[in-house]
Amino acid sequence: MEMLSSRVALGIAAGVCGTLFLGYCIYFDHQRHSDPEFKKKLHERRRAKKMAASSTKRTxxxxxxxxxxxxxxxxxxxxxxxxxxxxxxxxxxxxxxxxxxxxxxxxxxxxxxxxxxxxxxxxxxxxxxxxxxxxxxxxxxxxxxxxxxxx
Missing domain, CATH: 1.20.960.10 (Mitochondrial outer membrane translocase complex, subunit Tom20 domain)
Known part of the structure; x- marks a missing residue:
């Protein structure tokens, strides 16, 4: 019986940790997307990556x-x-x-x-x-x- 309760406690602890981690990820993702410069930075990063890939290939x-x-x-x-x-x-x-x-x-x-x-x-x-x-x-x-x- 003791073995079963320790497994349940371990499962609950793992579930709580997983939920906290997921909440952490959602919170910071929301913060990142609410940044007014986010889309601008994202487009610049993608454009720079695309230009770097095309410039290294044929120059x-x-x-x-x-x-x-x-x-x-x-x-x-x-x-x-x-x-x-x-x-x-x-x-x-x-x-x-x-x-x-x-x-x-x-x-x-x-x-x-x-x-x-x-x-x-x-x-x-x-x-x-x-x-x-x-x-x-x-x-x-x-x-x-x-x-x-x-x-």
Whole structure:
């Protein structure tokens, strides 16, 4: 009998705690929504998030492929940015940046083998699908080869 009463008491305590927490949430949600600046802040936050997502996707400026230091800096920057975006769950943009890094890498096969072991399978498959689209962007970004460059 004592076991049953302690379970009932525990159930009542849990119910009271749950009700208090729910009341707390409702009260502060009401406070937040009654703020005159709430809608303005919400629209600004959504607009900023949308602009950030669209700006990181297609504003990649590829370095001059003859400048090895610039290519190395670009490679490290794109790998780091891609890893950060993947860590926060932005699979699309993260894969785009890692694809840019693979495209300028001197040994892409070795890098792809490493990425296959470290990336999530869906991210790696998306990367493989997107790689053919990266090469034309690099060709457009690099100036035309001059005759002295061709031997």
């Amino acid at each position: 990649t400026v590829f370095p001059d492929m003859k400048d090895h230091e610039a290519v190395q800096r670009f490679f490290l920057q794109e790998i780091q940015l891609g890893e950060e975006l993947l860590a926060v769950g932005d699979l699309e943009n993260g894969v785009d940046h890692i694809g840019n890094a693979v495209a300028v890498c001197g040994q892409p096969n070795d890098l792809l083998n490493l990425l296959q072991q470290t990336l999530q399978p869906q991210a790696f498959h998306l990367l493989i699908q997107r790689l053919p689209a990266v090469a034309p962007r690099i060709v457009k970004a690099t100036p035309a080869m001059q005759e002295e460059d061709v031997e």
